[in-house]
Amino acid sequence: MPRDPEYDVVVALNYYAPYVSGVTEAARVTAEGLAATGKRVLVIAGHHDPSTPRREHLNGVDVLRTPVALRIGKGIVSPGFVPTVVAHARRARLLHLHLPMLEAGLIAAAVRRTPIVVTYQCDVTLPSGAFNAVQTWTLDRSHAVALRRADAVVVTSEDYARSSRLWKAMAGRVHSVPAPAVDRAGGTPSFRRGSGLHVGFLGRIVEEKGLEYLVDGFRAIPDPEARLLIGGDYTSVAGGSVVDKVRARIGDDSRISMLGFLATEDLPDFYASLDVFALPSVNSLEAYGIVQVEAMMQGVPALSSDLPGVRMPVLDTGFGRIVPPRDPAAITAALLELSDESFDQAECARVARERYWAPAIIERHVALFDSLYRSPRSR
Structure with a gap:
């Protein structure tokens, strides 16, 4: 681990805000929550939306987006993504990977001294067919490498983790932490039409x-x-x-x-x-x-x-x-x-x-990350 880390946490995932999905929202709320506690956070993602800037400071988080060369189904191919994540991760106190992510195994294999936390969101399930079967096999192999090299694996529930095809790759390092939820209080029922259900x-x-x-x-x-x-x-x-x-x-x-x-x-x-x-x-x-x-x-x-x-x-x-x-x-x-x-x-x-609620979940992430700063697992 470097003496003078560039960031406390480098976060890597394929899609980030303004794209909206369960994975991206969990990553965004966590990253912004960590930044609010004083941690220096960098998010690296694919530049899936050309209208967004390559670099920006967004709600306390530095965001770096790497150019996308190709899109395959739900996936994006960004040749600069892996080397960018690896370079920044080697100068960070901790690397936080959000899976599914095809490049996860390559990144985890290349980052040797920095503690790694993998948040494993879900298995990938694609429609039947030879090409999709190859995609699924490749993703599972990459995810298995990342999970085995991780110092900790965060899952939203052990119920899901135990059902995963990759349970054996993560067992023994699993931390069950729900995704952080935003409190959407203060609304008025402006979408209602009538008194029915x-x-x-x-x-x-x-x-x-x-x-x-x-x-x-x-x-x-x-x-x-x-x-x-x-x-x-x-x-x-x-x-x-x-x-x-x-x-x-x-x-x-x-x-x-x-x-x-x-x-x-x-x-x-x-x-x-x-x-x-x-x-x-x-x-x-x-x-x-x-x-x-x-x-x-x-x-x-x-x-x-x-x-x-x-x-x-x-x-x-x-x-x-x-x-x-x-x-x-x-x-x-x-x-x-x-x-x-x-x-x-x-x-x-x-x-x-x-x-x-997000603040309580962020506290659990902070405690886990701080413990790994002090005593990363030897890999």
Whole structure:
């Protein structure tokens, strides 16, 4: 470890703000939280959006974006990414890698003396086919190298980690730390239309979210005053959106609204407009669902798929229902149950904040990082 480190933490991931996903938001909130404690933080990511600057100081964090030469599905190819991360990591007190990331194994193998923390968000699951099978195998091999070389592996839940294809590569160094959630308090119910049950979804409009099953389940509710509000980007999504499929399932049901991308300032009003938040995920690309936690923190119960990791906020708090993936009938039944159930919303929101609010999660990261500064594992 260098005597005069350039940064306390170098963070590496493929996509960073203004791109919005669960991975990027968890990385952004963590990085900004660490910077707020006085740590010098550099984020290195691909320059996926040419309208953003190559370098900037964003909310206390230095951000460096490397040029993108090629895009393959959800992935980006940036030839300068690995050497840039390695060079800065060798002059830092700690390297923080956010996976999935194809380059993770190369980076971890090249960084010898700097402690490494890997935040493992999820396994990669791609549609069937020879090319996708090669991509998945390559990603798993790279991730396994990074996980084995890491001094610590952070996961959102051990429930998810134990289900991962790479559990053996991370076992023994796992720290279960939920993703940091932002408190979206202070909103007004400006998205409500009428007095019926209002169900909401927020996230990228992509295959793994299972939105068509949510639409089918909601449409079976007979109440003409019920509403389904679907918020999230579908115009600039890595790997492409399934918005056409979702719209086809909506058909002529005027009770369902596609809201598009919601700006940060709109989120308090969105959560304040809901009676139930729905996260109908269908595969392992969803490992937690920070948006359901943000809803819980505002007193809104969650409907979640029975998937490792995704189910844990509801299991831990009792604030919602868990349904099998791809089961519209179960979604209908759960929504009707939740519409009739009387939760102590204030108490449930308090419990959710206690467990998931960003400042408490950042404290746990600081404690872990500080312990590794003092005694990095010999590799």
